[in-house]
Each structure stands twice: as C-alpha cells, then as structure tokens.
Amino acid sequence: MSPLLExxxxxxEFPSRHGTLRALDGVSFDLAAGEILGVVGESGAGKSLTGxxxxxxxxxxxxxxxxxxxxxxxxxxxxxxxxMRHIRGKQIGAIFQDPxxxxxxxxxxxxxxxxxxxxxxxxxxxEARQRAIALLQDTGIPAAEQRIDQYPHQFSxxxxxxxxxxxxxxxxxILVVADEPTTALDVSIQAQIIGLLKEICKxxxxxxxxxxxxxxxxxxxxxxxxxxYAGRIVEIGPVHEVINHPAHPYSAGLMAAxxxxxxxxxxxxxxxGSMPRLNAIPKGCAFNPxxxxxxDRCREERPKLESAGATQAACWLLSNQVETQKxxxxx
Amino acid sequence: xxxxxxxxVQVQDIAMDFDVSPPWLTRVIERKPRLKLHAVxxxxxxxxxxxxxxxxxxxxxxxxxxARLMVGLYSPTRGSxxxxxxxxxxxxxxxxxxxxxxxxxxIFQDPYASLNPRWRVRDIVAEPLIEHGIIKDEAALSxxxxxxxxxxxxxPLDMPKYPHQFSxxxxxxxxxxxxLATQPEFLVCDEPTSALDVSVQxxxxxxxxxxQNKQGLTYLFISHNLAVVRHVSDRVGVMYLGRLVELADKHxxxxxxxxxxxxxxxxxxxxxHDTGRARTPVQGEVPNPLNPPSGCAFNPxxxxxxERxxxxxxxxxxxxxxxxxxxAVQENRL
Numbered sequence: 001m002s003p004l005l006e007x008x009x010x011x012x013e014f015p016s017r018h019g020t021l022r023a024l025d026g027v028s029f030d031l032a033a034g035e036i037l038g039v040v041g042e043s044g045a046g047k048s049l050t051g052x053x054x055x056x057x058x059x060x061x062x063x064x065x066x067x068x069x070x071x072x073x074x075x076x077x078x079x080x081x082x083x084m085r086h087i088r089g090k091q092i093g094a095i096f097q098d099p100x101x102x103x104x105x106x107x108x109x110x111x112x113x114x115x116x117x118x119x120x121x122x123x124x125x126x127e128a129r130q131r132a133i134a135l136l137q138d139t140g141i142p143a144a145e146q147r148i149d150q151y152p153h154q155f156s157x158x159x160x161x162x163x164x165x166x167x168x169x170x171x172x173x174i175l176v177v178a179d180e181p182t183t184a185l186d187v188s189i190q191a192q193i194i195g196l197l198k199e200i201c202k203x204x205x206x207x208x209x210x211x212x213x214x215x216x217x218x219x220x221x222x223x224x225x226x227x228x229y230a231g232r233i234v235e236i237g238p239v240h241e242v243i244n245h246p247a248h249p250y251s252a253g254l255m256a257a258x259x260x261x262x263x264x265x266x267x268x269x270x271x272x273g274s275m276p277r278l279n280a281i282p283k284g285c286a287f288n289p290x291x292x293x294x295x296d297r298c299r300e301e302r303p304k305l306e307s308a309g310a311t312q313a314a315c316w317l318l319s320n321q322v323e324t325q326k327x328x329x330x331x
Numbered sequence: 332x333x334x335x336x337x338x339x340v341q342v343q344d345i346a347m348d349f350d351v352s353p354p355w356l357t358r359v360i361e362r363k364p365r366l367k368l369h370a371v372x373x374x375x376x377x378x379x380x381x382x383x384x385x386x387x388x389x390x391x392x393x394x395x396x397x398a399r400l401m402v403g404l405y406s407p408t409r410g411s412x413x414x415x416x417x418x419x420x421x422x423x424x425x426x427x428x429x430x431x432x433x434x435x436x437x438i439f440q441d442p443y444a445s446l447n448p449r450w451r452v453r454d455i456v457a458e459p460l461i462e463h464g465i466i467k468d469e470a471a472l473s474x475x476x477x478x479x480x481x482x483x484x485x486x487p488l489d490m491p492k493y494p495h496q497f498s499x500x501x502x503x504x505x506x507x508x509x510x511l512a513t514q515p516e517f518l519v520c521d522e523p524t525s526a527l528d529v530s531v532q533x534x535x536x537x538x539x540x541x542x543q544n545k546q547g548l549t550y551l552f553i554s555h556n557l558a559v560v561r562h563v564s565d566r567v568g569v570m571y572l573g574r575l576v577e578l579a580d581k582h583x584x585x586x587x588x589x590x591x592x593x594x595x596x597x598x599x600x601x602x603x604h605d606t607g608r609a610r611t612p613v614q615g616e617v618p619n620p621l622n623p624p625s626g627c628a629f630n631p632x633x634x635x636x637x638e639r640x641x642x643x644x645x646x647x648x649x650x651x652x653x654x655x656x657x658x659a660v661q662e663n664r665l
Binding site (some may be wrong): 043054156158159186187188189191194197213214215216219220243249253254255256258259260262264265266267268269270271273274275287 | 374389390481499500528529530531532533534535536540554556557558559561562585595597598599600601602603616617651
C-alpha cells in the first residue's frame with residue numbers, strides 16, 4: 001500500500017539580495033494513513049517550513065525549488081493557488097501555534113466553523129450549524145449550543161485551541177498538520193489538548209504531522225519521529241528507538257540536553273555552539289562543527305539517510321561502523 | 332516559628348493588588364464598583380544563602396509578580412520582604428537604595444527584549460558598574476566587562492558587538508553578565524530559559540549552576556517547567572492563583588507531593604521515557620483571578636473537594652518536612 005503522504009527530496013529556497021538561501025535541503029519522508037509523525041529540532045531547523053510547504057502556505061519569497069510532495073499519489077506541490085485551496089481544509093487540516101491569532105476576532109466561533117464546513121461539504125446552512133455544534137462537542141467544549149454564538153475573546157486559551165482543532169477537522173481531512181499546537185498553553189492544558197488531538201484523529205483515521213520542540217509531547221503522542229537539523233532530516237524512526245537509542249550524535253545530544261523530571265544530574269549534557277545560519281551551512285555534514293565525533297569525511301561529504309538498526313540516520317559514523325564490522329567479520 | 336532565622340531572604344505574607352477598575356466616568360455612569368486583582372495574596376518563604384528556591388505554577392498564578400516585588404519594581408500592598416535582616420522595601424525608598432539594588436539583581440525572560448538593540452555589549456554590561464559608581468576608570472571598566480563576559484562563557488572580544496549579532500542563548504548570557512556586574516548576592520531569575528531551545532537551555536542552566544557553586548549566589552528561580560525546576564532548585568514552592576499551595580524540599584516535593592494541585596501538575600508533564608502511557612489530564616482551567624472561587628481557590632478542579640473546601644480558605648500548615656495549604660491533606664482524607 002502506498003503511503004498517504006510522500007515527501008521526496010523537498011528543497012525550499014528563499015531568494016535574497018545576497019544569494020539564495022536554502023532552508024530545506026532534501027527532506028524526504030512518508031506518512032501512512034492514521035499514523036502520527038513527530039517532527040523535532042531546534043528553532044531554525046526547518047520544522048515549520050516543512051509543514052508550511054505541505055499545506056502550500058510558504059511565505060513568499062520562499063518557494064519549493066525541488067522535490068515532490070504527493071498526497072494519495074497525486075502531486076500537490078505545484079498546484080495553482082485556487083486548486084490548493086480546495087485541498088487545504090478539505091484534505092489537509094492545519095493547526096497553528098497561537099490560538100489567539102488563528103481565529104478571526106470579528107466573527108463568532110459558529111460563523112467561522114460553518115464557513116469552513118460550507119466551503120468544503122455540500123450541506124445546507126442549518127445542517128452545517130448542526131455539524132459545527134457536534135464538532136465543538138467532540139472537542140470537549142461544554143454547552144456547545146450556547147458557546148457557538150460567542151466570539152473568540154470569550155474563550156480561554158485552551159478552549160480556543162479546541163475550537164481551532166474543531167476547525168481543522170471540520171471537513172474530515174485525511175491529514176492534519178499541527179505546528180506547535182500546545183506551545184502557547186500551560187502544562188495542565190497541554191495534556192488535555194494533546195490527548196484530544198490524539199483521540200480525535202484516531203477516531204477519524206486522520207494522519208497527523210505533529211511539529212513541536214517538546215520531546216515529552218512527541219514521546220507520548222507519536223508513532224514515529226523525525227529529528228531535523230539545519231534544513232535536513234538527520235534521523236527518523238520509531239519514537240521509542242530514537243529516544244532511547246538515538247543513532248545520530250545530534251539526536252543523542254538533544255535527548256541528553258532535556259532535563260528529566262525523574263532523575264537527578266549535577267550537570268546537563270550540552271551541545272556546544274549553536275545552529276548554523278542559513279548562509280553559512282558547513283560543508284559536508286551540517287552538524288560537524290558541533291559534533292565531538294566528527295572526522296575528515298564529515299567535513300567533506302554530506303551523509304545520506306541510511307538504516308541504523310530500527311531507525312534511519314544520516315551520519316558517517318554509522319557507515320564506518322558497518323564497514324569496520326564487515327571488516328571484522330571477514331577477518 | 333518566632334525564632335530568628337538566618338535566611339538571607341525572608342518573605343512574610345507578601346501581597347500585591349492591582350487596581351483594574353473601569354475608568355472613573357464608567358464607574359459613575361454605569362455604577363460599576365472598583366475592581367482589585369489580587370495577583371499575589373499572602374505568600375511567605377525563606378531562602379538560605381547559596382540556595383535556590385523555585386516558584387512554579389501556571390500562567391497568571393503570580394510568580395512573576397513575586398519576582399518583581401523582590402527587586403523592588405513593585406511595592407507590596409501588604410507584608411514584608413526582609414533581605415539580610417533588613418526590611419528591603421523600606422530600604423528601596425531610602426538613601427541606601429543603590430546599595431541594596433546592587434545586591435539584588437534580576438535576569439529576565441526574553442533575551443530579545445531585555446537588551447537594548449542600539450547599545451554595544453560593552454555598554455550594556457558596563458551600565459550597572461557606572462550607575463552604581465563601582466568602577467570609574469575607562470580601562471578598568473573594559474577589563475572588568477571582559478572578565479564578566481568570560482565568566483559566562485563569552486569572549487572579551489565580543490565587547491564591541493551589538494545584541495543582534497548573538498543567538499538567544501548568548502544573549503541570555505549577556506543578561507547574566509550584566510546581572511553579575513554589581514557582584515550581587517541574590518539573583519531573581521524570571522523564566523530565564525523558557526525562550527530558549529533545549530540544547531541552549533542546558534548551556535545556560537549549567538552556567539547558572541557553575542556560578543552558584545563558585546560565587547555562592549542565592550537564586551529565586553521562576554519557571555513553569557517542572558523538569559528544569561527539579562534540575563536547578565533546592566526547594567520548590569508551588570503557586571496557584573496568587574497563593575503558595577505547597578512548599579517543600581525538592582526531593583520531598585517530587586517524590587511525595589501532597590497537594591492535589593502539585594500532583595496534578597506533576598502528572599501533566601509528558602514523560603520522555605515511558606512512552607504510550609496515558610496520563611490523567613488535569614480537569615478544567617485556571618479560574619478568572621478577578622473572581623476567584625471562594626474557599627480554596629483550587630476547589631472547582633480538585634477531585635477531593637468537599638463543602639469545607641468551598642467555604643473555608645486553607646492556611647499553610649506544617650506537615651513533617653512540607654508546608655501545604657489543603658484541608659484534605661490536613662484532615663487525612665487523601
């Protein structure tokens with residue numbers, strides 16, 4: 001069975017006065033129906049950009065400069081604005097970080113929901129309203145019949161994010177791109193929203209691409225996770241494997257840098273330095289200046305994603321190990 | 332508890348109200364009453380020299396207001412803050428103000444907003460030194476700024492640069508260097524790492540810990556991230572709607588939380604290493620602080636609430652090595 005979403009060698013570029021900046025450089029992954037894929041990385045790694053490219057909302061002058069995005073085997077990366085509009089909302093739902101800015105403050109919740117429903121589904125106004133109420137109930141908003149006629153400012157942050165989820169799911173999409181859906185919320189509300197997102201997508205069989213920098217959220221929600229660094233995927237694999245046995249030194253460093261609530265350590269592991277700027281991405285492996293195990297090949301040649309046990313990682317150390325193992329075997 | 336303790340920071344029943352009344356004319360015409368927001372309502376704690384107290388809680392619980400009270404950005408409506416045996420808020424209003432301000436410094440949350448973008452790093456870090464008249468000689472000033480930058484892992488060569496030339500983590504280190512310039516004894520850190528990425532957060536937390544070990548600094552660390560709090564603190568206070576609900580030693584609090592709210596908060600954190608486990612999500616949301624519930628402020632969300640919780644406000648009581656404000660704990664109902 002072919003995957004629901006296939007991203008092949010995606011390249012996103014931003015032309016600027018000082019030359020073209022390559023923000024995504026050969027990102028490839030796929031997503032099966034009903035699967036939840038997490039995307040992690042530091043700010044500037046290209047996580048949100050990957051999401052934006054899939055839903056066709058790249059901010060100009062950013063553009064897809066290469067590669068393909070296939071949704072149910074149909075290319076969607078080169079569609080015209082008008083065609084993309086029908087896919088967005090109908091087939092791909094989007095949830096953004098800030099529930100304050102993703103709702104229009106001048107319209108009631110009901111107006112915004114019915115607008116989306118009417119745009120994508122052949123329903124009458126009354127039916128659309130019924131559906132909107134049902135959606136609000138599904139997302140756990142109490143007294144949905146009354147609250148549907150209220151404005152966003154009458155809702156709290158957590159409630160607004162529930163509305164945004166209802167909005168994203170209004171037309172029964174097959175894929176939901178959630179970009180940091182809980183970052184603006186308090187921990188206690190975060191748990192509720194993540195639980196809701198997971199449950200409701202499972203119920204409807206929608207696949208989710210969950211972009212976040214919170215490893216805890218990923219660990220709890222996702223089936224697989226992709227770790228991004230400087231516009232590239234450095235490791236992708238089942239969530240338990242990446243967290244407990246990361247193959248790439250960057251994933252390992254990232255996992256070790258997160259303070260663990262159940263363990264006492266004197267010092268946290270730190271990755272020296274910071275993410276390179278887009279105009280100064282090092283040659284070879286982008287992580288080599290910060291990597292303690294880098295050797296000559298890392299500085300010259302760019303590694304490709306290769307399978308490393310249960311996960312796939314882009315690191316020369318792995319092929320080195322494989323080669324030395326082979327060597328040992330032949331000896 | 333009347334014995335004189337030697338804690339460096341002693342806060343007794345401190346409270347801060349904000350007047351959020353509608354404008355005068357609206358009050359007269361629409362007969363609206365005056366409105367008071369009790370941002371902090373009777374908080375007491377102590378911090379011993381060289382130790383770290385962390386305050387945690389959700390947004391709007393008053394933790395940042397406590398931080399601002401400590402550094403004298405607000406004067407409390409009620410209660411006292413005693414620093415090194417002297418009433419700090421009386422000192423903030425006296426001629427000795429500068430001396431005290433030099434001893435208490437603050438690190439702010441957002442390293443992008445707390446550094447003047449038009450100033451060079453040297454001027455930013457040198458400002459407190461000049462302002463407090465610590466160093467007047469230009470050459471000595473530069474030497475000292477270089478020394479401060481080195482102590483936070485930056486280079487003296489960074490002095491002529493502007494803040495925009497640095498990453499978030501480096502900027503936060505500049506903030507720390509500036510806060511350290513007056514050789515303070517007490518640092519108030521308001522969410523110092525919440526705007527940073529995890530790998531950079533680790534760098535900043537490590538530097539803060541090293542500085543504490545080297546210079547014997549005392550920290551008040553405000554955060555909403557319990558994992559970070561566990562890493563940096565010695566004692567932890569949990570706040571809810573302007574009040575402390577539990578105050579305990581770090582290990583006691585994380586291993587044996589008493590207050591239902593603390594338990595809920597701990598349970599709400601996504602755990603990295605037991606994947607797939609379903610958590611009990613926290614019920615409900617933080618109530619409107621303008622109209623807090625009667626009795627215990629947590630009662631609408633609490634699974635153990637009874638009639639008493641709805642009518643009577645629980646006081647902080649000493650339980651073994653924890654202080655907790657909860658009727659259910661006190662009555663042994665949990």
